[in-house]
Amino acid sequence: MNKHATIARQSEVGQEYEAFLFHEARLMDNHRLEEWLALWDRDCLYWVPCNAEEVDPNRQLSIIYDGYDQIRERVRRLSGKFAHAQQPKSRLIRVLSNIEIESADDGTITGHSTFVLGEVRLNRQVTWFGRNEHTLVRTEEGLRIRRKKVFVLNNDTPMPNMTFLI
Amino acid sequence: MNKPTSPAQLAVSRGLSIDDLVEQRRVHSAIYTDPEIFELEIERIFNRTWMYIGHESEVPRTGDFRLRKIGRQPVIMVRGKDGAVNVMMNRCLHRGAVVAEVESGNTKFFRCWYHGWTYDTSGKLVQVTADAGYEPGFCEKKGGLARPARVEDYRGFVFASLSDDVLPLREHLGQAADLMNYLIDFSPTGKITVNAGVNKTVYRGNWKLVGMDGYHVNYVHASVVEGWADDENSGIAAMHKNDPFSDEALTRTRDLGRGHVLLDFREHRMASIDKYVDFLRSIPGGPTYIDAMFAAYGEEQAKRNLSLAGDPHLGVFPNLQVLGNQIRIMNPVGPDETEVLMFPVLLDGVPDEINALRMRQHESFYGPSSSGSPDDAEIFERAQMGMNATVNPWIDMSRGLNREIVDVDGTRVGRISDETTQRGQMREWKRLMSMA
Numbered sequence: 378m379n380k381h382a383t384i385a386r387q388s389e390v391g392q393e394y395e396a397f398l399f400h401e402a403r404l405m406d407n408h409r410l411e412e413w414l415a416l417w418d419r420d421c422l423y424w425v426p427c428n429a430e431e432v433d434p435n436r437q438l439s440i441i442y443d444g445y446d447q448i449r450e451r452v453r454r455l456s457g458k459f460a461h462a463q464q465p466k467s468r469l470i471r472v473l474s475n476i477e478i479e480s481a482d483d484g485t486i487t488g489h490s491t492f493v494l495g496e497v498r499l500n501r502q503v504t505w506f507g508r509n510e511h512t513l514v515r516t517e518e519g520l521r522i523r524r525k526k527v528f529v530l531n532n533d534t535p536m537p538n539m540t541f542l543i
Numbered sequence: 544m545n546k547p548t549s550p551a552q553l554a555v556s557r558g559l560s561i562d563d564l565v566e567q568r569r570v571h572s573a574i575y576t577d578p579e580i581f582e583l584e585i586e587r588i589f590n591r592t593w594m595y596i597g598h599e600s601e602v603p604r605t606g607d608f609r610l611r612k613i614g615r616q617p618v619i620m621v622r623g624k625d626g627a628v629n630v631m632m633n634r635c636l637h638r639g640a641v642v643a644e645v646e647s648g649n650t651k652f653f654r655c656w657y658h659g660w661t662y663d664t665s666g667k668l669v670q671v672t673a674d675a676g677y678e679p680g681f682c683e684k685k686g687g688l689a690r691p692a693r694v695e696d697y698r699g700f701v702f703a704s705l706s707d708d709v710l711p712l713r714e715h716l717g718q719a720a721d722l723m724n725y726l727i728d729f730s731p732t733g734k735i736t737v738n739a740g741v742n743k744t745v746y747r748g749n750w751k752l753v754g755m756d757g758y759h760v761n762y763v764h765a766s767v768v769e770g771w772a773d774d775e776n777s778g779i780a781a782m783h784k785n786d787p788f789s790d791e792a793l794t795r796t797r798d799l800g801r802g803h804v805l806l807d808f809r810e811h812r813m814a815s816i817d818k819y820v821d822f823l824r825s826i827p828g829g830p831t832y833i834d835a836m837f838a839a840y841g842e843e844q845a846k847r848n849l850s851l852a853g854d855p856h857l858g859v860f861p862n863l864q865v866l867g868n869q870i871r872i873m874n875p876v877g878p879d880e881t882e883v884l885m886f887p888v889l890l891d892g893v894p895d896e897i898n899a900l901r902m903r904q905h906e907s908f909y910g911p912s913s914s915g916s917p918d919d920a921e922i923f924e925r926a927q928m929g930m931n932a933t934v935n936p937w938i939d940m941s942r943g944l945n946r947e948i949v950d951v952d953g954t955r956v957g958r959i960s961d962e963t964t965q966r967g968q969m970r971e972w973k974r975l976m977s978m979a
Contacts, residue, residue, distance in 0.1 A: 438740035459765035535745035
């Protein structure tokens with residue numbers, strides 16, 4: 378490929394990646410749990426580290442370290458009537474920015490993004506900040522999440538309920 | 544003269560004494576909401592009784608330190624040059640600034656950067672800057688960082704008391720210490736490591752709401768219980784077969800005295816221990832682990848050690864719980880704010896897969912995005928809100944009084960849903976709060 382074609386291809390991948398992230402953000406903000414679940418590849422990892430951005434998950438605690446079955450269980454639980462910490466549900470708006478592709482080939486795209494998330498629940502507003510790392514894979518159904526890591530900026534401070542989708 | 548009327552003044556003006564606030568069947572909600580009572584708790588409970596500080600494995604090397612609190616007072620737990628774990632107040636002798644500002648680390652000295660006074664890891668003041676401004680021998684005379692009156696440990700669990708007027712720790716813990724063994728001896732070497740990080744959570748409610756309650760599970764955790772129906776052989780569901788929270792079960796609530804309380808799963812779990820051992824053998828690393836346990840303790844004792852899965856479900860009054868795969872510290876922030884710190888525990892001498900599984904089990908139910916503890920915190924916040932309604936200010940704690948018995952070992956015992964545990968905590972609360 379010549380240089381111009383490479384740049385065009387990169388920007389196409391970038392747009393595709395960005396559109397996917399925006400779509401995921403909208404599903405999470407609106408608690409569209411089943412649709413969000415459908416974005417995940419069966420072979421996946423959803424990881425929210427605790428206390429630092431880099432930890433060894435086998436020796437160190439995480440906030441979330443879910444494979445597909447655990448994500449499905451999370452969605453089941455949050456979809457029911459008894460997840461009290463989400464009764465009422467948090468109202469959410471997240472703003473994604475600083476989207477960068479780290480690597481891309483025919484099958485896989487990995488990139489980074491940052492977010493600001495406003496949460497309102499029971500007369501209280503909480504502002505969350507974080508950095509995402511998404512690895513997406515191309516499947517017959519379209520892009521799917523293979524790996525998602527979320528560094529929540531205050532993950533070493535006393536945290537209130539963060540049971541909504543992050 | 545005409546100060547605004549605060550809830551504290553209302554409590555006083557009503558003439559409520561500590562005796563009036565805690566009865567056998569009920570307690571007054573002012574003990575959860577009243578700022579004046581909260582201040583009294585800090586003074587008479589947190590500043591006077593044995594408080595859990597941390598585990599010695601958190602500071603394995605000389606100079607390793609962690610910052611902790613005794614009630615609201617900042618302390619440093621540090622491994623000194625002599626190998627002992629020191630607990631000292633995190634407050635410079637000069638102008639009172641903290642001498643350690645980051646939560647953990649390794650250091651040779653603690654230096655207060657206000658004016659440069661420097662202390663060693665035993666707390667000794669070793670240098671004041673520009674010392675011509677002080678008489679000779681000033682450092683020696685000043686001594687060092689203040690220390691709690693007593694520091695003792697039980698098998699690596701370090702406790703401190705700001706008051707000298709306490710029983711020896713082992714005696715204070717009583718049967719609670721025997722229960723702590725269920726966590727420690729879940730390791731084939733009898734050693735645990737507490738360095739896997741911490742979930743820090745906060746809720747807008749009183750510290751006593753954390754409690755130890757066998758009655759709430761089917762309601763507060765209904766979303767999780769509902770899921771067990773889907774796969775009764777998986778993880779927690781398998782452990783909770785033959786509903787341990789049914790009053791027909793062999794499970795019990797137990798008041799061990801001095802405010803220490805237990806959800807007692809021992810008999811219940813021993814009834815199906817062989818199945819549980821088979822389950823453990825079926826998981827990655829399981830056969831090696833079981834063999835190591837049997838070799839270390841002999842089959843009979845090993846089965847007892849395994850029965851609780853390292854989870855005694857124990858409350859040690861007032862700030863420690865040993866439950867799930869964690870050690871938990873409750874820090875009172877205000878009458879309506881509490882921090883809960885959850886430290887998952889790693890086992891020594893086991894395959895890595897076992898410890899990795901312990902992390903995953905912990906994360907699924909505990910921490911800010913988990914399926915369990917956020918619902919607890921949510922309900923505590925609802926209780927705190929509701930208690931602002933004071934037309935009838937009483938909290939009912941009478942459940943099981945009609946069937947509570949005193950066991951041969953002197954502990955009070957109720958069915959699993961009985962409020963024997965709450966009454967036990969309240970008895971100690973009242974005892975400590977009544978000592979002027």
